[in-house]
Amino acid sequence: MIKDLQEKFIMLASGKNFKNSKAFLKFKKSFFSENKSSQPTNADLREIYEELVFQKKIVRNKALEKAMLSRSIRTQSGVAVIAVLTKPSTCPGKCIFCPTEKNMPKSYLSNEPAVMRAIMNKFNPYSQVQSRIKALELNGHSTEKIELIVMGGTFSYFPKSYQKKFISECFRAANDYPVSSPSSSLRGRLGGGAKNTLSKIVSKKKKVDLTHEQKRNEKALHKIVGLTLETRPDYIDKKEILNFRKLGATRVELGIQSVYDNVLEKNNRGHGKKEIVNATKLLKDAGFKINYHMMPGLLGSSYKKDVNMFKELFSNPEFQPDMLKIYPTVVVRNSELYKLWKKGKYKALSDKNFQRMIIDIKNNIIPPYVRIQRLIRDVPVPSIEAGPKVSNLRQIIEKESKCKCIRCREIKGGYKAKNKIILDRIDYAASEGKEIFLQLVSPNKKKLYALLRLRIPQASPPSQGGGWEGVDLTNSTPNHSSHSRPKSSKHIFGSFECESPSNSSRPMAIIREIHTYGKLADISKRDKNSLPAMHAKASQEGPQHIGLGKKLVLEAERVAREEFGAEKIAVISGVGVRNYYRKLGYRLKDTYMIKSL
C-alpha cells in the first residue's frame, strides 16, 4: 500500500513543473504528511519513477528528475550503501515480537522501503543491485564504492548453494553495470536504465562463479568494498566464519536484542548470553566488524534494565560491539507479542520514554569508538499497534544530543583543506583480546576524518604462555600454550591459514576496519601525489584518498610490531579494496590481505 502511495505521488509529481528541489521537497513533505506516511528518500522515488517510465505510465519529466537530485547523504560516509533482501524464507527462531507475513522474509513487513524495492525486483539479487546503483547514480550519488548489506533475516539458515549464488549474483551485477545480463524473466525491468540500452543486454544466463566474480570486482568500476551479512549468534561457529569469509563478508549484523538470559528466554529467542559472547569473540578474532541489533522495551525488561543493558555492552569486555542498531520493541500484528498485548500482558515503551532513554544512552553511555547505525526501524507507522512511532527521532533529539559516537562526529561534507587533523588512540579490552582504536580527528575530537580498528586477538604476552592461536580450524580444542604449540601450527583468520614457524610465539594482529569519511572521492580521481601529512594539505575533494587511510595503516603496523611484537598483520579486506592494500605491501592469502612486519 505504501508502494501504491509512492506511485500515486510520482504520477502526480510527473505532471508538475518544479522550479527547483526546494519546491519538490515541499510538495513531497505535504503529500506524505497528508497521507500519514513517512517520507521516502529521493532515491526510492527515483526507482519508482524509472519503473513507471518503463511501463509507459508516465513520460519523462526533466524538471522532476533535476528536482529529485539529492545532496548526497548516503555517500557522505564514504561509500554508497546498497541493501538487498534474500528471498522469503522461514527462520529457525520463534521470537515472540517477530512478525510473520505471507511471502515475506521473516521479520520484514511488505511495506518497508527496502522490502518494497526487493519485491519490485522479485528478490532477484542481480536486479536489486543494478536497479539500486542506477537509482543512486541518477540521483547524483557516487557509486564506485559500494557497501553491500544483505538483509532478510538469518542468512546462515539458507542452504549454502543459495547463499553462494545470491552473493555471486550481487558481485556479478556490480561488475556488469551499466551493462546488464540478468536472468531472462528480469531482463525487461532493467532494460530502461540510464546508460543501459536493450541492445547491450546479453540474453544468455551465465553460470555463476563466486571466485571469478570476486576477482573481476577487484578491477570493476563499481567495487564492493564491504559486505554485511545478518545472522543469529547461535549460528556462528568456526565453519560459518569460514563460509562468511569465502563469500567476502567483512561485517556481521548479529540479532542480539538483549544480553539478559531471562529476557531472551521470555521472548523465545532460542539462545542465551553464552552464544552471544562466543559469536562475538569468534567474529572479532576473524577480523569482522560487529553490529549488534538491540531491542529496548522487550517483554520482561524495564526502563532501568534497558539502560543498564547498554552500560553492560561497553563495560563488559565480552560484548563491545563496533556498531549498534537500536530498534525499540513495537507490537505488530501477526506476532505472538500482539496476542499478549491484547490480553494486557505486555506494556510497550512510550514515545516519550524511548526518547528519554535514547538521549541518556547517547549522552552518557556510547563510547567514541562505536557507531550508532540506526535508531529506529523503518516499520511503517500504520503497522505499529503499540510502541514508539517516531520515525524522525534523530531530528527530534538533535538539540539535546551530546553524542560522541562515530556517526555524530563524521565530517560529512564539511571538510576544508586547511583543517588541522590529529591522531588519537583509544585502547580497550574486548573478547579476551585487545582493541586499539585509532582515529584522525580535529583537535577537539568533535570531527572525525578517518578511523582504524586494530585487534590483537590474544593480548597477553607470549612469554606467559598466551601466544595467540587465532581461530584454529584445524584443531577443535584451542591451544593457548606457546609451549605445547605443534610444529608448524596454523593460524587462521576465518579461512586464512598462515604457516607460522615452529619456534615462533609472536602474535598476529588484524585490522578489522579502516574508514575515511567525508564526501566520496572517486577512486579514479585519486591524487597520486597526495601526502600522508597530519596537517593535511588535502585536495578539495574531501579527506578520502589524501593518505589518511595509509597514515592509519602505518601507525597500526607500528603498534602491532613495536608494542605487541607481532610478526604479521592481516586486514579483513572487502574484495574491492584488495588492490589498495597490495600497494601498501599486502598480499592476498586466501581471503585476507597479509603483510610481514
Ligand code: SF4
Ligand atoms: S531470529 Fe530474527 S527473523 Fe527469526 S524469528 Fe527471531 S527476530 Fe524473527
Ligand SMILES: [Zn+2]
Ligand atoms: Zn551518535
